[in-house]
Amino acid sequence: MTETVALRKRQWVSLPGGSCDVRLGNGVLEEASPVFKGAVGRPRVSVLLVAEDVSEDVEELLRRQLSDAGFSVVRLSAPTGRVARNAETAFRLMGQLAEARVTADDLMVAIGDADVLSLASYVCAQWCGSMPLAMVPTGLTALLEAPITPRGIDVGDSEQLLKLRPAVKHSFFDMDIALSEGLTEDVLMARVLMVATAMCDSETAFSHLWDRTEGICANDGAILCEQLQDTLKSRGKIVSSTALALRQSLTYGESFAAALMRIVPDVAPSVARAEALRFQARLSAGEGQLEVDDVLAQDEILDQLEIPYLQADIDPQELIDAVRGVRLERSNRFLLELPRKLGRVRLASVSDELIGEHVAAWCATRAK
Numbered sequence: 001m002t003e004t005v006a007l008r009k010r011q012w013v014s015l016p017g018g019s020c021d022v023r024l025g026n027g028v029l030e031e032a033s034p035v036f037k038g039a040v041g042r043p044r045v046s047v048l049l050v051a052e053d054v055s056e057d058v059e060e061l062l063r064r065q066l067s068d069a070g071f072s073v074v075r076l077s078a079p080t081g082r083v084a085r086n087a088e089t090a091f092r093l094m095g096q097l098a099e100a101r102v103t104a105d106d107l108m109v110a111i112g113d114a115d116v117l118s119l120a121s122y123v124c125a126q127w128c129g130s131m132p133l134a135m136v137p138t139g140l141t142a143l144l145e146a147p148i149t150p151r152g153i154d155v156g157d158s159e160q161l162l163k164l165r166p167a168v169k170h171s172f173f174d175m176d177i178a179l180s181e182g183l184t185e186d187v188l189m190a191r192v193l194m195v196a197t198a199m200c201d202s203e204t205a206f207s208h209l210w211d212r213t214e215g216i217c218a219n220d221g222a223i224l225c226e227q228l229q230d231t232l233k234s235r236g237k238i239v240s241s242t243a244l245a246l247r248q249s250l251t252y253g254e255s256f257a258a259a260l261m262r263i264v265p266d267v268a269p270s271v272a273r274a275e276a277l278r279f280q281a282r283l284s285a286g287e288g289q290l291e292v293d294d295v296l297a298q299d300e301i302l303d304q305l306e307i308p309y310l311q312a313d314i315d316p317q318e319l320i321d322a323v324r325g326v327r328l329e330r331s332n333r334f335l336l337e338l339p340r341k342l343g344r345v346r347l348a349s350v351s352d353e354l355i356g357e358h359v360a361a362w363c364a365t366r367a368k
Contacts, residue, residue, distance in 0.1 A: 007222060011229045013148060013236035016165045020147050022232055024173035024225060029061055029136065032172055033068040039132045039169050040107050043070035047102055049093075049120055051080050051112025054138065058177055062109060062136065071107065074100045084115040085122075086154045087162070093123050104128035111136035117146035122153055125167035134170040138178050140190030143228065144197075147171045148235045149250055158329055159258065166239070173228075175221060183306060188270035191216070191305040192253075194231050196277060199298065200249040201234040202343035206297070213304040249345035252337040253277045259322035264312050274307040275366075283350060283358050284338040294342050311368050316360045323355075 008025035021035070037043055046066045050059050059075075066073050076096050078084050102108075108131060110120035117135050124133040137143040145151065147168045152160030180186050198206040208230060215223030238250050253276035260272045281298050284290035327334050335347040336355075 007225060009225055009229060011232055013232045014240040015148065015168075015236060016240050020166070020168050020171055020236070022143075022147065022171045022173070022229075024143070024175065024228060026176050026221075027174065028172050029058075029065065029174045029177065032062070032134075033065040035170055035172075036066055036071065036107065036109065036134060037069035039134060040105060042105075043107075044072065045100065045102055045106040046071035046073050047097065047100065047106065047108040048073050048075045049108060049110040049112070049116070050075060050077055051084075051116040051138065052077055053080050053113075054111050058111065062111060066109065074102070078110075078112060078116045078119060080113055081115055082154065082159075084112075084119045085151055085160070090119060090123055090153055093119065094127065097123070097127060102127070102131070104131050107132045107134065109134045109136065112138055112142070114139070114142040114145045114151060117142055118150035118152075121146065121150040121167055122162070122164055125164045130167060133168045134172070135168050136172050136174070139180065139186040140178070140228070141186050141193065143171065143173045143178070144190055144193045144231055144235065148232065148239055161329070175225075185268050185270055188268070188305075188307055189273070192270050192273045192277070192302070192307055194227060195298065195301055195305065196252045196273070197231050197234045197238075197250070199277070199339050199342065200238055200246075200252055200345045203341075204343075205230065205234050206301075206342045210297075210301055210304075213301060217304070217306060245346055248347050249337060252339070252345045253280060255326045255336060256280060256323055258326045259319060260310075262322050262326075263314065263318055264310070267310055267312065268308075271308055271310050274302050275310050275362075277302065279358065279362050280336060281339055282362075283336070283355065284340065284348075286354055286358055287338070287348075287350070289338065289340050291341065294339070297342065298339075310366050313367050314363045316356070316363045319363065320355060320359050 011022045013020045013022050063073055108124050110117050124131040148166055150166055153162035155161045194209055198209045212223050212227050241247050253273050256276035257272040261267055281295045285292055285295050335349055337345050338348045339345045
């Protein structure tokens with residue numbers, strides 16, 4: 001069972017053109033009312049966007065906090081999972097906002113997973129020019145992703161084609177409510193994001209994560225909280241950079257993972273992303289860019305964080321075609337995110353011969 005530690009932390013996270021006030025710890029939602037009140041000039045209407053799997057007790061807690069702040073609460077619901085991020089769901093939510101006569105001077109509070117919070121971010125960024133948003137992530141992955149790198153809106157069968165910069169004022173992560181017990185997919189995916197972010201940030205960030213792996217796996221609340229703060233700061237710093245190459249580095253592993261999930265539908269997203277990190281590190285080493293010791297260091301930290309390996313029979317050419325398909329949906333150039341050293345990931349072109357050789361070797365090692 002997750003260890004409960006009486007702690008509350010506040011972290012300002014850089015965002016393009018602003019910042020997000022992140023509060024995490026035990027019982028932080030119980031002190032949300034004055035924050036909600038200060039998010040707008042004069043409290044009038046608050047839209048409470050609730051994911052379908054949120055408990056009634058947590059929803060009622062949020063409703064009371066909003067009412068105490070002087071808001072009239074309009075409750076709207078959202079589906080969980082990828083369906084929350086399609087264009088139809090987004091425009092349906094906008095229609096509901098119009099019916100409720102919600103304006104740019106009102107507030108939305110969204111509670112749910114990364115997909116629901118990304119939907120809220122997309123809609124609020126556009127509604128009447130910009131509408132204040134407060135997020136309540138219900139899991140670690142949502143905490144690390146949604147405020148800083150919200151997932152894009154799907155169009156038809158194509159994933160995440162509509163993207164905007166993040167638009168959120170506040171994020172509350174209540175560890176008493178949101179922390180999962182055991183090695184759930186949410187926990188594993190958050191750990192992979194910690195590794196990917198550290199690889200993009202700096203050798204120091206990677207070293208700090210390395211030192212905390214034992215505490216993270218032991219569910220030490222204080223150590224986990226420290227790492228969450230560091231990962232949030234790193235992601236915010238990267239996404240706010242004026243250098244496009246640095247901002248693009250946060251997609252490290254996304255393309256390969258998306259391709260893998262297309263051809264192995266039952267693979268967990270955390271496993272797919274971890275395998276992407278392992279594969280792309282070896283690809284970079286094969287180019288003579290990344291030191292072998294750094295490849296092994298990334299492998300070791302993923303192992304320490306208990307991220308499983310994939311076992312599946314995969315046709316190498318099918319995987320190569322899938323990776324190309326994912327990349328060419330978004331760009332006319334076939335580039336992959338490759339680590340050059342600990343703390344430096346860049347988009348780079350890869351020769352057909354090299355990627356063919358490494359994909360074949362990777363598929364052979366993952367065969368059942």
